[in-house]
Amino acid sequence: MSLPKRPLITAIIILFLAFGLGWLLLGKSGRAHTGTASVAIAPAAATVSVTRSAINSTLTIAGEFLPWQEVELHGKVAGYIRQIKVDIGDRVRTGQTLAVLEVPELNAQAEGAAAGVRHSQDEIEHARNEVSRAEAAHATLHAAWERLRQASQARPGLIAQQELDDAEARDKTSEAQVDAARSAYSASGQQLQMSQATRRQATALENYSHITAPFDGLVTWRYADTGALIQAGTSNASSQPVVKLAEVRTLRLRIPVPESAAASVRIGDKAQVRVQATGQTFTASVSRFTGALDRSTRTMQVEFDIPNADYKLAPGMFADVIFNVQSHPQALTVPVTALRGRSSDGSATALVVGAGNRVEERAVQTGVEDASRVEIVSGLHEGEQVISANLSAYRVGDTVHPQPSSITPAPATGGDR
Secondary structure, three states: OOOOHHHHHHHHHHHHHHHHHHHHHHHHHHHHHHHHHHHHHOOEEEEEEOEEEEEEEEEEEEEEEEEEEEEEEOEOOOEEEEEEOOOOOOEEOOOOEEEEEEOHHHHHHHHHHHHHHHHHHHHHHHHHHHHHHHHHHHHHHHHHHHHHHHHHHHOOOOOOHHHHHHHHHHHHHHHHHHHHHHHHHHHHHHHHHHHHHHHHHHHHHHHOOEEEOOOOEEEEEEOOOOOOEEOEOOOOOOOOOOEEEEEEEEEEEEEEEEHHHHOOOOOOOEEEEEEOOOOOEEEEEEEEEOOOOEOOOOEEEEEEEEEOOOOOOOOOOEEEEEEEEEEEEEEEEEEHHHEEOOOOOOEEEEEEEOHHHEEEEEEEEEEEEOOOEEEEEEOOOOOOEEEOOOHHHOOOOOEOEEEEOOOOOOOOOOEOO
16 A cells, blocks of 8 residues: 655655754854864963063162160279169260269279379478578578688688688588479479379279260160179179160161172162061161171171161161162063073073964073063063963964053162162
């Protein structure tokens, strides 16, 4: 039994329509896959231009504030502390008495020296009187001798020769006594000078019983109390000091500069100082440096003079010192992220987007570097485009779609040179 022709034709038409619909869907899917492959072949890449700009290489070093000068005050003579007039934290002036020692033997020496001076002065007065007496006696005897001599010359034989000889002898004896009296007077003057020197020495030692401030400063430590026995600092190397005094109206900020940057430091170089304890930030200038490296640390000590009239800074505080090591005003620069394979000698590589947007690898030599950029000494030219991010995702010869990006340079934090 055969099927009717009309249902058969209908079935054939339906079959052809289904086949055509499947073919259409298969064609769209193929085109979609082709588009996806095309996108994968040319991925987007963030790029930046090689440009010229100022770049500074900065160095940040931790430093410590030190007193402008600091000294431990000892007693020049041994004695008991009779009175101590200061305590830690007290501000003192030059010449101010800080402590008084009780040294009875020095007082006795000073009194004895003063008595010796008075005795020498009395001896001088006595010698002066002896000179006057000897000169008067000599004048009388010399006048008598002269009268006898003149009378004998006027009338020879009138005066016996023995009388003339005796008068002449007495005259010469009195003259010698005058010379002796003058010598005694001179010796008395020298004795007075010796007595005065002894008194000055005793007075100086007595004055050493008063310990005074050698400069304006701050008492940072007190080692002894009233009644304590203090040994003489000159005779005992291990003697205990009385107080420690520091001048803090100006402080020294000292930093250890590493060997790599030591040659770049100059007197007057500016630096930014950030004090961790107070939050202060200010500019300072290099005041001095040792000019030689410490062999144990391979660093050079550099100092800044920091005014501290308000006493807000204290010795022992730490600060971060930031200053420029090198500065190039018109350098070719790229972001630090645009380089890979960097080595200690400054060599690195960059991915350049060349002709046809193809990736090229370029060997470069770097120079000065700051927080976000690096100087290109050789290997790149101004205006070239380099890939600035995700460098590991690209291979040499890849075709990319450049997407220019802007990276704001980090502000320079060092001071002007």
